[in-house]
Amino acid sequence: MQEKDGNSxxxxxxxxxALVDALDFDKLVEEAVHGSDSAFTLLWRNYQPKMxxxxxxxxxxxxxxxxxxxxxxATSIRSFQGDSKAFRGWIYTIARNAATDLAxxxxxxGTNVELNExxxxxxxxxxxxxxxxxxRLPQEYAEIIxxxxxxxxxxxxxxxxxxxxQGNVRVLTHRGLxxxxxxxxxxxxxx
Amino acid sequence: xxxxxxxxEKSEELIAHLKSGATSEFEQLRSALNLLAHVPEISxxxxxxxxxxxxxxxxxxxxxxxxxxxxxxVTSIVVVGLFASGSLAAAAxxxxxxxxxxxxxxxxxxxVKNVVGGVGHVVTGNTSDSNxxxxxxxxxxxxxxxxxxxxxxxxxxxxNANSDSNSNSNEESNQNNSDQTSLILPLISNLIPPxxxxxxxxxxxHENESQKPNSTHETQGPSSEDSNQxxxxxxxxxxxxxxxxxxEPHPVVQPTPEASAIPSSEPTAEPSIMPSVxxxxxxxxxxxxxxxxx
Numbered sequence: 001m002q003e004k005d006g007n008s009x010x011x012x013x014x015x016x017x018a019l020v021d022a023l024d025f026d027k028l029v030e031e032a033v034h035g036s037d038s039a040f041t042l043l044w045r046n047y048q049p050k051m052x053x054x055x056x057x058x059x060x061x062x063x064x065x066x067x068x069x070x071x072x073x074a075t076s077i078r079s080f081q082g083d084s085k086a087f088r089g090w091i092y093t094i095a096r097n098a099a100t101d102l103a104x105x106x107x108x109x110g111t112n113v114e115l116n117e118x119x120x121x122x123x124x125x126x127x128x129x130x131x132x133x134x135x136r137l138p139q140e141y142a143e144i145i146x147x148x149x150x151x152x153x154x155x156x157x158x159x160x161x162x163x164x165x166q167g168n169v170r171v172l173t174h175r176g177l178x179x180x181x182x183x184x185x186x187x188x189x190x191x
Numbered sequence: 192x193x194x195x196x197x198x199x200e201k202s203e204e205l206i207a208h209l210k211s212g213a214t215s216e217f218e219q220l221r222s223a224l225n226l227l228a229h230v231p232e233i234s235x236x237x238x239x240x241x242x243x244x245x246x247x248x249x250x251x252x253x254x255x256x257x258x259x260x261x262x263x264x265v266t267s268i269v270v271v272g273l274f275a276s277g278s279l280a281a282a283a284x285x286x287x288x289x290x291x292x293x294x295x296x297x298x299x300x301x302x303v304k305n306v307v308g309g310v311g312h313v314v315t316g317n318t319s320d321s322n323x324x325x326x327x328x329x330x331x332x333x334x335x336x337x338x339x340x341x342x343x344x345x346x347x348x349x350x351n352a353n354s355d356s357n358s359n360s361n362e363e364s365n366q367n368n369s370d371q372t373s374l375i376l377p378l379i380s381n382l383i384p385p386x387x388x389x390x391x392x393x394x395x396x397h398e399n400e401s402q403k404p405n406s407t408h409e410t411q412g413p414s415s416e417d418s419n420q421x422x423x424x425x426x427x428x429x430x431x432x433x434x435x436x437x438x439e440p441h442p443v444v445q446p447t448p449e450a451s452a453i454p455s456s457e458p459t460a461e462p463s464i465m466p467s468v469x470x471x472x473x474x475x476x477x478x479x480x481x482x483x484x485x
Contacts, residue, residue, distance in 0.1 A: 037242040044239040049230035067240040074241045130223045148206055149227045155203075174202040181197060181220040 025084030033080055040077065044070060047088070051095050053150050057135065057142055058099035065102055069095045089157045092147060096161060133183050141176030148173055 025046075031039035048066060055062035055069070072094050080090060134142050147158045148169075155166045155173070162169070197217065205215055209228055215221045276299075282288040283296025 032243065035243050037244050040243050041239055045233050045235075045237070048233055048239075053227070053230055070239050071241045074239065074243050075246045077243055127226045130226050133223070134227070145224075146227070149209065149224050150230070152210075152228070170199060170203060173206065174197075174199040177202045177205065177220060177224075178197045180223070181217055184219045184223055 025087070029080075029082075029084045029087045033077055035078070040074065043087070047091060050150050050152070051091070054092070054146050055095055055099055056131065057146055059102055059106075065098055066095070069098050072098070085157065088151070088153060089160055092151050092153065093161050096143075133180060136183065137176055137179055141172055141179065144169055144172045145176045145180070 025043075028039045028043055032043055048070070051069065052062045052066045055065050059065050069091070073091055080087065082090070134145060137145070144158055144162065147153050147161060148155070151158075153161070155169045158164075159166045159169045164172070201217070205217060205221060205224070208215070209221065209224055278288075279292060279296040279299050281296070282292040283300045286293055
């Protein structure tokens with residue numbers, strides 16, 4: 001499967017690179033929906049790091065959870081309908097549901113899902129601090145900030161994912177950023 | 192920080208210009224958000240865990256067609272119908288249960304009786320008796336009323352005794368009589384009246400007399416009041432064993448000496464005997480006459 005994937009990705013690498021350079025994600029999504037492995041791979045390369053970071057808010061092992069999310073995406077991408085904007089919201093919705101399921105499972109088993117510093121080896125130390133601060137925010141604020149900042153989603157897309165109104169998302173974003181700013185100014189807040 | 196007011200518009204502006212690198216009055220927050228937004232790139236050789244081409248198409252769900260649902264429906268309908276008919280028959284026979292069921296059972300039994308009676312009378316060819324029997328049909332718990340009057344005409348005491356047995360053992364008969372006898376009796380009662388005159392033609396004038404009690408019973412019905420009115424004399428002669436006699440038509444004939452001739456007609460429940468009733472009486476008449484002469 002690896003060879004096949006590599007071949008298929010290599011054959012259409014030039015065309016897909018052109019698409020990525022032109023940021024024609026609508027075309028990429030359309031091709032991926034029609035079964036193009038190369039287009040799917042490019043989409044994965046573009047969204048995988050952001051998704052890992054977003055999922056890092058929920059679990060200590062975001063890569064594993066992200067792999068599960070991409071498997072779900074690959075199995076159901078043929079039924080997807082929409083442009084790149086809708087695709088972005090769709091994959092983050094899948095990621096959020098997967099994170100929710102995982103948190104529910106861990107809540108049943110009594111496993112603590114809080115992050116610690118060792119889980120962020122390889123990341124910038126400043127980045128770890130920022131993530132730690134974001135983690136201290138209320139879950140609602142932190143999730144919306146991550147979707148808007150990391151996922152690069154606007155208020156309407158986030159509203160669809162989290163099931164709130166755009167105004168509510170804006171207000172929650174504002175409150176979260178305000179609280180985060182206070183924590184940054186005060187030197188990490190309580191910590 | 193307190194000097195700078197962090198409004199909703201500024202937070203939206205901060206997020207919107209995050210990637211543009213524009214400076215903000217909340218520089219610390221902007222740099223932190225920049226760190227969050229900046230994600231490391233994946234190596235170009237990395238591949239996704241799965242590709243759409245390697246995903247096997249799910250097997251289309253074949254609609255499950257089983258004959259069991261249809262069979263279950265038919266079976267349940269049959270069972271419910273049997274249960275309903277059984278309960279109605281039981282209510283009609285025993286008279287126990289909600290009035291609706293009892294009435295419905297009565298009407299159903301009447302209908303069945305009419306149908307069977309019609310068939311029986313087609314065989315016998317006696318229409319007048321059939322009308323009488325149909326008139327007496329409403330009184331199903333006293334089914335014996337349609338049977339008993341024929342011997343009653345022979346002796347008043349017997350008739351009273353029988354009516355008493357009816358009235359006294361009404362409740363007992365309702366409770367004790369088995370469903371089989373009570374269900375069979377209506378059929379027999381339709382067949383016996385044509386025989387009754389033939390049996391009673393031992394004395395020719397009895398024929399008219401025997402019809403009178405029938406008519407009275409038919410019009411009045413075997414209600415306990417009527418039977419009580421005619422009963423008083425016979426209650427003394429009643430024996431406890433007559434409860435059994437009530438369920439059977441033939442024991443009524445026992446007290447009379449003429450009953451010796453009747454046993455031949457006991458299996459008279461069979462309609463095949465009926466057409467030949469009148470000729471069959473002739474051989475018996477000489478014996479009766481001989482006895483009377485003796």
